[in-house]
Amino acid sequence: MRAPMEYAVVVPTIGRPCLADCLQALAAAVGPRPAEVVVVDDRPAADGELPLGTVDDLPIRVLATGGRGPAAARNAGARTVGAPWVVFLDDDVQVLPDWAERLAEDLSQAEDRTAGVQGRLTVPLPDDRRPTDWERGTAGLEAAAWATADMAYRATVLKEVGGFDERFPRAFREDADLALRVMDAGWSLRRGRRVTRHPVRPSGPWASVRAQRGNADDVLMNRLHGRDWWTRAEAPRGRLPGHLATTGLACAAVVGMAAGRRRGAALAAALWTAATAEFAWARIAPGPRTRPETVTMAVTSVLIPPFAVRHWLAGQIEHRGVRPLGSDR
Numbered sequence: 001m002r003a004p005m006e007y008a009v010v011v012p013t014i015g016r017p018c019l020a021d022c023l024q025a026l027a028a029a030v031g032p033r034p035a036e037v038v039v040v041d042d043r044p045a046a047d048g049e050l051p052l053g054t055v056d057d058l059p060i061r062v063l064a065t066g067g068r069g070p071a072a073a074r075n076a077g078a079r080t081v082g083a084p085w086v087v088f089l090d091d092d093v094q095v096l097p098d099w100a101e102r103l104a105e106d107l108s109q110a111e112d113r114t115a116g117v118q119g120r121l122t123v124p125l126p127d128d129r130r131p132t133d134w135e136r137g138t139a140g141l142e143a144a145a146w147a148t149a150d151m152a153y154r155a156t157v158l159k160e161v162g163g164f165d166e167r168f169p170r171a172f173r174e175d176a177d178l179a180l181r182v183m184d185a186g187w188s189l190r191r192g193r194r195v196t197r198h199p200v201r202p203s204g205p206w207a208s209v210r211a212q213r214g215n216a217d218d219v220l221m222n223r224l225h226g227r228d229w230w231t232r233a234e235a236p237r238g239r240l241p242g243h244l245a246t247t248g249l250a251c252a253a254v255v256g257m258a259a260g261r262r263r264g265a266a267l268a269a270a271l272w273t274a275a276t277a278e279f280a281w282a283r284i285a286p287g288p289r290t291r292p293e294t295v296t297m298a299v300t301s302v303l304i305p306p307f308a309v310r311h312w313l314a315g316q317i318e319h320r321g322v323r324p325l326g327s328d329r
Helices: 016-030 070-079 099-108 131-143 157-163 172-183 207-225 240-258 263-284 291-318
Strands: 007-013 039-043 062-063 084-090 116-123 151-154 188-197
Touching: 007 016, 007 207, 070 084, 084 116, 084 157, 099 116, 099 151, 099 188, 116 131, 116 172, 131 207, 131 291, 151 157, 151 172, 151 188, 157 172, 157 291, 172 207, 188 291, 207 291, 240 263, 240 291, 263 291
Parallel strands: 007 039, 007 084, 039 062, 116 188
Antiparallel strands: 084 151, 116 151
16 A cells, blocks of 8 residues: 555635535544645635634635636645645535545555546435425536546646636636646546535525526637537536527517517417427426426526527637637747
8 A cells, every 4th residue: 555645625615604514524534634725715805704613623724816716716725735636625515524534545546647536426415305406406416527526636737737727717617627638638537435425505596597607618618628528528418509499499489570470480489488398397397396496497497598598609709719728828
């Protein structure tokens, strides 16, 4: 057995209360301790102290980045550590009690050309009912590849590839982009044995509509990595083609009615209704089918396609002519 590898932990946060639970779980983990824990305060305007909880036995250091996004926050934290491995944790996860022991095994068993080792995520779902649409979406993280909710990277590799691409402003696709650049540089990634719990965080009824902003990030991924990046990054395809068609039908119905072409407008409206109903049922059927969930799914299923198209078009404009990270150096 190799000796345990020294590691540091970087946790970007916007000050959510779950940060305290994340740090307390990390402090309670049995096994080699982190050389340091860098909590990166990425609130645009720091209003009060961060909810760190009582974790006096963790070597915590707080670094402020002023709301530049999770990619920039992780870069800032990683640049300040001296350990050979950097473990990125999200502030809404909780490592299991044996996490540090399993992490030591994961890092010690990493081959020379292994750049990163991913932790295994588990999402607790209700036992007494079917999960909601939001809960099922969070549970999808269990199969996600190279998610930085729990991902360890060699510090030297992060420096070699330029770290996270800060043009990704949200906690979306920035981890897949980094993984692809690492593998394109000749390194490998693998899944480890350690397990981290990812509870479903509270959300409002419009969370699925706000999530459509990620369509702009998918445009950026297309420009940087080609249209086959989905396969190489092991990322599931979304429903954008269907949303484009549904939104097109809605536009055709409105334009047809304005132009006095009632038959064509009626046909487009009927097809739009069928497409929207199919989308809504696909989200309602596997869920708890309570009245609030059904109403939320029905309303948001009308809104999601046009919002997805809007953000996709915005991404096409914003990311035209984009170049790979570091290509201008």
